[in-house]
Amino acid sequence: MKVGGINMYKAISRMIKPVYAHCDLPCGVYDPMQAMIEAKSIEGILKKYPELGDTDKQRAIFIKEQRAELVKHHLWVLWTDYFKPKHLEKYPELHTLTWETTKQAGKTKKTVDVVEAQKLIAGIEKISKIFWETKKPV
Amino acid sequence: MLWSLPLTLRRVVGPSMYPTLKNNQIVLAWKSKNYSVNDIVIFSLNNREIIKRISDMNHNLVYVLGDNLKSSIDSRKFGWINLEDIKYKIILKK
Numbered sequence: 001m002k003v004g005g006i007n008m009y010k011a012i013s014r015m016i017k018p019v020y021a022h023c024d025l026p027c028g029v030y031d032p033m034q035a036m037i038e039a040k041s042i043e044g045i046l047k048k049y050p051e052l053g054d055t056d057k058q059r060a061i062f063i064k065e066q067r068a069e070l071v072k073h074h075l076w077v078l079w080t081d082y083f084k085p086k087h088l089e090k091y092p093e094l095h096t097l098t099w100e101t102t103k104q105a106g107k108t109k110k111t112v113d114v115v116e117a118q119k120l121i122a123g124i125e126k127i128s129k130i131f132w133e134t135k136k137p138v
Numbered sequence: 139m140l141w142s143l144p145l146t147l148r149r150v151v152g153p154s155m156y157p158t159l160k161n162n163q164i165v166l167a168w169k170s171k172n173y174s175v176n177d178i179v180i181f182s183l184n185n186r187e188i189i190k191r192i193s194d195m196n197h198n199l200v201y202v203l204g205d206n207l208k209s210s211i212d213s214r215k216f217g218w219i220n221l222e223d224i225k226y227k228i229i230l231k232k
Binding site (some may be wrong): 013016017018019020034071073077108 | 146147148149150151152153154155156159162163164165167180186187188189190205208210211214215
């Protein structure tokens with residue numbers, strides 16, 4: 001309903017207190033360890049994989065894919081929310097490194113080769129090193 | 139006093155509960171004392187009211203997730219929340 005060109009539903013709804021379903025919160029808490037824990041979980045699953053029975057193998061694959069998706073998510077949060085232009089100036093390899101590491105997380109979905117998980121861990125370690133360097137007082 | 143009413147309206151801001159709740163959608167919330175898994179709840183975090191769905195409960199701790207997992211920062215990031223931080227349960231969406 002419009003009154004004097006104003007959408008009354010929109011106008012009234014603006015007066016209702018907001019509740020946030022934001023994709024981010026201003027908590028400022030970031031830590032590459034979140035991605036690392038998920039990556040270590042993938043590595044652990046793949047180490048055990050050859051000894052598992054058929055049912056457990058199915059579960060392992062399913063859980064491994066979930067963990068890989070979480071690795072990507074946590075790295076994207078760092079990439080898009082934490083790292084700032086000044087960090088990229090100092091660490092120009094950061095874009096490529098994050099891109100390659102998230103691609104590597106995708107690779108671990110497609111394989112049962114533990115080496116791929118270890119490559120993922122190595123990528124996260126590099127991002128983590130940069131992250132903690134940015135945390136040092138200037 | 140208005141703040142003590144057991145029923146309240148809130149306007150959802152953000153995409154993390156999509157498709158269940160869309161940006162700017164109005165919800166009716168009930169100040170409940172009983173919460174269970176799958177309830178959509180409003181809780182306080184960093185002095186803000188946040189809306190998510192209860193995914194798991196363990197005694198006094200609650201794990202909350204957004205329905206839009208790809209665009210939600212939730213207990214996967216900030217961990218379990220305390221049951222006493224939950225203020226309302228969503229009972230109706232418009």
